[in-house]
Amino acid sequence: MKLGTPHWNWTAVGIVMLGAVLRIAFLLTKSNSPAFGDTAEYEAVAMQFLGLHGGPALPRPPAYPALMALGFLLGGVKNYMAVRWLQLPLSIVLVELVRRIAARLGGPRAGIIAALVAAVAPTLVFVSSMLYPTSLYAFLLAAITLAALSLEARPRQRTAVVLGLLVVAALLTDTVVIAPLAAIGLWLVFRTRARGAGLVRALGAVLATLVLVLLPYQALGRKQGGQSRVFIAKGQWVLQYARTDTSVNQHRWVRLPAGEGAELRPMPEFLRHEALLVRQQPVAYLHDVGYEFVHFFAPMPDRIQTRNIYNQPFVLLMGAIYFTPILILCVLGLFQGDGRRDQRLMLAGAVFATACFYAFFFSQTRYRIPVEPQMIVLAA
Secondary structure: OOOOOHHHHHHHHHHHHHHHHHHHHHHOOOOOOOOOOOHHHHHHHHHHHOOOOOOOOOOOOOHHHHHHHHHHHHHOOOOHHHHHHHHHHHHHHHHHHHHHHHHHHHOHHHHHHHHHHHHHOHHHHHHOOOOOOHHHHHHHHHHHHHHHHHHHHOOOHHHHHHHHHHHHHHHOOOHHHHHHHHHHHHHHHHHHHHHOHHHHHHHHHHHHHHHHHHHHHHHHHHHHOOOOOOOOHHHHHHHHHHHHOOOOOOOOOOOOOOOOOOOOOOHHHHHHHHHHHHHHOHHHHHHHHHHHHHHHOOOOOOOOOOOOHHHOHHHHHHHHHHHHHHHHHHHHHHHHOOOOHHHHHHHHHHHHHHHHHHHOOOOOHHHHHHHHHHHHHHHO
């Protein structure tokens, strides 16, 4: 069978269908209740969108709460199954996005391999019905990656506008996306030397789209008093918790008295506070950053406070067995894989930038899942 023939196209369809069956089967095991505590924070914002009281709402990017609100609107308030069915197509389409990214780099065979891994990946199946923005974030980042590759290969204004809108949606889903976006953006800027004025104009269209959409949104938020100046509120809160409560993480060296550093700060103040800690405890600070960076890639999921049937030791072990070869093959794919080296570096850069970002806060397996599609492509 030759690559690129209709048989391979049907193979791709079959793999996507396999991914859909696995995700639907897993969804049907769920009850109409959240499995993890943070869902309540997104739900509170969703209830506000519907004009209902859902408890105090912490600052959260609005995209996923808006999706939850739509699910509640269609299926009834607190109908979590409706939300899960609503986000299910994103995780199914993600399998096809992974195939297309891998096929661009390594050809049809790499695309099929990557799609098959993405279809059965335990972590991607798990978050497909998780009431967190993880699945939406992973879908958007994969779409941005594919759009960036398409724009570099053939700079067109239409592709640039689509890329700009995807970036806006990602920024409104999870602020951490600024890390992989920086890596992808730098790669596109670097490629202007080879692609010339056409890519420069396309990047201008991307920037114009961002400005035209984000500025009115920011202005509306300030007018309604809904914009928070706090820099990544949840990340700061978890960081402070890890530094003051040793039961959370006994491996960290920077320790603060209970209550110190509890204030949530805007970016300039947060950076000044961290710089002060670097001067006061340089070795401990570097240790913690290095430890969190390595922990980002730890195969065995840990730091899970909520206990349920989905995070029993056997289930977590299955996740570790899946991820270990992906991590090894990802490194090999970066240095010896098919496709252009600069494209492989772009994918690795998105993963590396995300790991570096979380290294200054707190890392968990769930935070790695949005960049696992990029790692799967490199492994394939």
